[in-house]
Amino acid sequence: MLRIRFHGRGGQGMKTASRILGSAGFHAGWIVQDSPVYGAERRGAPMSAFTRLAREPIRERGVIASPDLVVIADETLLADLAAQPLLGCDTRSTVLMNTRKQSAELSPLGAVSREAIFAADFTALALETTQSLASLSVALGVAAARLLGLSLSEALAGVTDELSPHLSAERQAKNVALAQVAYARAEGWPIIQERQTTDSPTLVTLVEVAFDPPTVAAPSIYAISNSPERKTGNWRQFRPVLHAELCTRCWICFVRCPEAAIALDAHDYPVVDYDQCKGCLLCVHECPTHAFTAEQEVR
Amino acid sequence: MTSPTSPELESIQTLKQIAREEFILPGTSICGGCGGLEALRLAAKVLGPQTVFVNAAGCFTLLATFPYTPFKGSWLYTTMASAAAGAQGVRDALDVLMARGKLPAKDDVEVVVVAGDGSTYDIGLSATSGAIFRGLNFWYFCYDNESYGNTGMQMSSSTPYGARTATTPVGIHSQAGTEHGKKDMFEIWRAHRPAYVATVSPRFPIDLTNKFLKAKTLRGAKLFLAHAPCPTGWLYDPERTADYARLAVETGMFALKEAVDGVVTHTYVPRRHRPVEEYLQGQGRYRHLFEPTRNDAALRQIQDQVDRYWAGVHETTGAAR
Amino acid sequence: MTAQQLLTGNAAAAWGARLADADYIPAFPITPQTEIIELLAQWSAHGEVPARFVTLDSEHSMLTAAGAAAAAGARVFTATSSQGLLYGCEVLYTIAGWRVPLVLVNVSRALASPITLEADHNDILAARDTGFLQIHAETCQEIVDSILMGYRLAEDEQVMVPVLVNLDGFTLSFTREPVTLPSPAAVAEFLPAYHPRHAYIRGDKPMAQGTAVLGGAPYSYFRYQQQRAQDNALTIHQTIAEEFALRFGRRYDLVESFQLDDADYVLVMSNAFASKGKAMVQWWRTQGRKVGLLRLRVVRPFPGAAIAAALVGRKAVAVFDQNIAPGSGGILYPEIAAALYHEPRRPPLLSVIGGLGGKDISAGEFEAVFQHLERIASGTTVIGPLLLYTQQERDRVRTLLQIAGKELSA
Structure with a gap:
């Protein structure tokens, strides 16, 4: 069995990527299982999706604990405790990473050596070919298909299955073109082989859950307004940047920010809390003097 | 620091009178660009920290996700159908505990229901009706994104005619998507004779702030419908939330109004309404009205409905004719 | 000791709330x-009571208000029955999950459809997995006493979960019998x-209460804490029962043993009809038949050890379920079988299975049960459940x- 785990943020299309791979594998005659898992979070929050390809009926469910391939849509996920994309990777795992960095710039990721990390700027590929970030799903789904040894026609069949029927013919064509480019980009990379052996399960220690007093045992929170400990700044794809010389200190950005991620300094200049700003860009859009610009995150 | 929005103020005239202090902090799971959160955040600046939000199941249930809460005040999640009854229990408990000397009056809190339109218009309406009927002294804040948003945008009885949702797709039986008209919750509430009913928009923060300030002087049910543009569900880029909030008001699709003791006043009457299409166009949920072919009949129906509504409003006083 | 007075079961329940000095009563x-x-x-x-009394718009709202008031720090009493308990059932789980104490009285009434009025226990037993403790009363006296004990149990920091006190509709709710009401001062000492x-x-x-908990591990933790609280309730109940007996002279255990010491045969019953079972036991005793009765009183937490201790070594045991789980049979039977x-x-x-919809259980039906007990004691297998339904009925x-126009086959 081949186990592929996709990590992305809500809105990056990793559920679709997992389905493109699943459909491609299905067309290639594999027995397939794919499923997404998302918490309550929305756009920008970490999510993951799983695809399994096998020659025998698949008797696994839910999360993939030991992936053969991890696809990472966004490098910021590496440091995100809510994502932990490298969990369960071992020396036989491969990583496919969407990054602006060159492969040579990458350091080993946990147990995964540099030789098993394949990286490319799929965001740029997507933007060039389809002018849409939503196409990242196509690029990564197809690249993953190639890494697993599926043919271009099988990969394209997967893409065709999963593209929204609502897309215009032009957008469909652009996505197919992107699939071809992404497949080509991955063509130099070695093909991942199925593991020949099954690891024996590692025995875990089961512990007692003892009685705790009601001050502890109810799902209540006494640490009031502690949500900023949970940084949502890495949800951003673009960051608002203030050009103070254009700012008239009108308060509009401060009032509009749904997140309370913009404060005012002593002189009424806005201060963006980049730890928290989710990058909705309302402030950029609303600023009457265009004192904010949106800049793509480089991470 | 002023905290909260200077309580001695009866009303504000400029943005700069809005409190600097925040009472709902960042770091939550709510979508970026959420119009409902923007409205709630502004409301919280008037309500201040001595507040308990009593919540019904919906998107905002995720505001307090263990182990994190963004609130400086308190929070109680109840059920989808009975947040107003939860408010009843809390308000009654605080009153009786104070009356029996078990709670100092200084530790009293404002009791505020926070519910989406699915709860407000549908499953929780009976409980809210009961609470208003009983004259409960509480606040009700509905963030109205016109669908069951937390479950992925299905039709609620707040979904407007012509909007496409996951359960009212455009198909052979319906070219409009949602065929029903939105329930008039303002009038349903007003028929209960509450102390105060208002609509608010996050794009009109002074109007919003002043309505909360006014309600603060009143006892009884103080009910707010907040227009809550939803980038995730209405299918537009999050930076445009304030645009759609503004256009909803300027096209007349969302009327800013209030009713004190049942008497309705429109708090903002646009001098000339923009065509509704300016609001509809660009939202993915209405795209089928424009592409691949224009659905003139549906667009006309929406415009007619708006025109009929405003024909009943006095253009200078904002009073209902 | 104050004098006895005649009270219905419902009045006894109201007196329980009054003596407990509840702050809030949603209804x-x-x-x-x-x-x-x-x-x-x-x-x-x-x-006459300082409590705030408010009529809500449904049981769902009533229970939400009750739980929310408890979450705000008030002592809360409320009551319902049958369809009402089921209509508010979602909220029972919610209140237990908040870990706030209150006492809810349920007056058992059989469930629709068909809609009916008299008692059986499908309503209260539908709430058996909600996280509420459950005390089932046999007499009007026990209703008052169980409410007072219920608050002590619910508010104990080693427990801190809500309590359901059950009494049977009609056979207790509208039945007057002598009740001794403890003095408010004595109750205040017992129940601060x-x-x-x-x-x-x-x-x-x-603080934020009732927050969303995403992820199976923290959810498992919070849910299992309710199990631990109920575990504790088994022992805390006995401590409270001892104190109650010392103060008020009436002793209530998790289960009640009636003429069990030398009994060869045992009836397991609960609630008001247990009285009828006791009368039969007394009759059988005059006939030289060694029969006893085990009354289930605390049903949650389930006192499996006490039940097993009372039943091991008997020649045969009949478990009476005044309820039916279609497709399975009696609800309590498998729980008792598991305990053994x-x-x-x-x-x-x-x-x-007997007493559905309040159907009487006659002495003749008890005799028929006894006959079956003798048969299974002598090795005959009886595949249950045995429905108490007579030829005359x-x-x-x-x-x-x-009369309803149904065509019946001969």
Whole structure:
């Protein structure tokens, strides 16, 4: 069995990527299982999706604990405790990473050596070919298909299955073109082989859950307004940047920010809390003097 | 620091009178660009920290996700159908505990229901009706994104005619998507004779702030419908939330109004309404009205409905004719 | 000791709330519970109780208000029955999950459809997995006492979960019998005011309650804490029972043993009809038959060890279920069987379903049960459940069916 785990943020299309791979594998005659898992979070929050390809009926469910391939849509996920994309990777795992960095710039990721990390700027590929970030799903789904040894026609069949029927013919064509480019980009990379052996399960220690007093045992929170400990700044794809010389200190950005991620300094200049700003860009859009610009995150 | 929005103020005239202090902090799971959160955040600046939000199941249930809460005040999640009854229990408990000397009056809190339109218009309406009927002294804040948003945008009885949702797709039986008209919750509430009913928009923060300030002087049910543009569900880029909030008001699709003791006043009457299409166009949920072919009949129906509504409003006083 | 007075079961329940000095009583009418809230409404209106009494718009709202008031720090009493308990069932789980104490009285009434009025226990047993503790009362006296003990148990920091006290519609709710009401002063010593340290709503000490918990591991933790609280309740109940007996002279255990010491045969019963079972036991004793009765009183937490201890080594045991789980049979039977499973000297068990919709259980039906007990004691296998439904009743029902225009086969 081949186990592929996709990590992305809500809105990056990793559920679709997992389905493109699943459909491609299905067309290639594999027995397939794919499923997404998302918490309550929305756009920008970490999510993951799983695809399994096998020659025998698949008797696994839910999360993939030991992936053969991890696809990472966004490098910021590496440091995100809510994502932990490298969990369960071992020396036989491969990583496919969407990054602006060159492969040579990458350091080993946990147990995964540099030789098993394949990286490319799929965001740029997507933007060039389809002018849409939503196409990242196509690029990564197809690249993953190639890494697993599926043919271009099988990969394209997967893409065709999963593209929204609502897309215009032009957008469909652009996505197919992107699939071809992404497949080509991955063509130099070695093909991942199925593991020949099954690891024996590692025995875990089961512990007692003892009685705790009601001050502890109810799902209540006494640490009031502690949500900023949970940084949502890495949800951003673009960051608002203030050009103070254009700012008239009108308060509009401060009032509009749904997140309370913009404060005012002593002189009424806005201060963006980049730890928290989710990058909705309302402030950029609303600023009457265009004192904010949106800049793509480089991470 | 002023905290909260200077309580001695009866009303504000400029943005700069809005409190600097925040009472709902960042770091939550709510979508970026959420119009409902923007409205709630502004409301919280008037309500201040001595507040308990009593919540019904919906998107905002995720505001307090263990182990994190963004609130400086308190929070109680109840059920989808009975947040107003939860408010009843809390308000009654605080009153009786104070009356029996078990709670100092200084530790009293404002009791505020926070519910989406699915709860407000549908499953929780009976409980809210009961609470208003009983004259409960509480606040009700509905963030109205016109669908069951937390479950992925299905039709609620707040979904407007012509909007496409996951359960009212455009198909052979319906070219409009949602065929029903939105329930008039303002009038349903007003028929209960509450102390105060208002609509608010996050794009009109002074109007919003002043309505909360006014309600603060009143006892009884103080009910707010907040227009809550939803980038995730209405299918537009999050930076445009304030645009759609503004256009909803300027096209007349969302009327800013209030009713004190049942008497309705429109708090903002646009001098000339923009065509509704300016609001509809660009939202993915209405795209089928424009592409691949224009659905003139549906667009006309929406415009007619708006025109009929405003024909009943006095253009200078904002009073209902 | 104050003098006895005649009280209905409903009045006894209202007195329980009054003596417990509840702060808040949200209400909604339903037969046969309504008299409880009517009495409390009158007392509240006349200032005889300081509690705030509010009529809600449904049981779902009523239970939400009850739980929310408890979460705000008030001592809360409320009551319902049957359809009302089921209509508010979602909220029962919610309140238990908040870990706030309150006492809810349920007046058992059989469930629709067909809609009916008299008692059986499908309503209360539908709430068996909600996280509420459950005490099932046999007499009007026990109703008052169980409410007072219920608050002590619910508010104990080693427990801190809500309590359901059950009484049967009609056979207790509308039945007057002598009740001794303890003095308010004595009750106040036994049950001091509620001062929560874990859950309240106050301006100076904000907290978030009932938050969403995403992820199986923290969810498992919080859910299992309810199991641990119920585990503790088994022992805390006994401590409270001892203190109650010392103060008020009446002793209530998790289960009640009636003429069990030398009994060869045992009836397992609960609630008001247990009285009828006791009368039969006394009759059988005069006939030289060694029969006893085990009354289930605390049903949650389930006192499996006490039940097993009472039943091991008997010749045969009949478990009476005044309820039916279609497709399975009696609801309590498998729980009792499970409690005995690991006992090497477990007795043969007979599952009996009787008293559905308040149907009487006659002495003749008890005799029929005894006959079955003798048969299984001598090695005959009886595949249950055994429905208590007499030939006379069948004939009567056939007449009704014919009047309704049904064509009956001969």
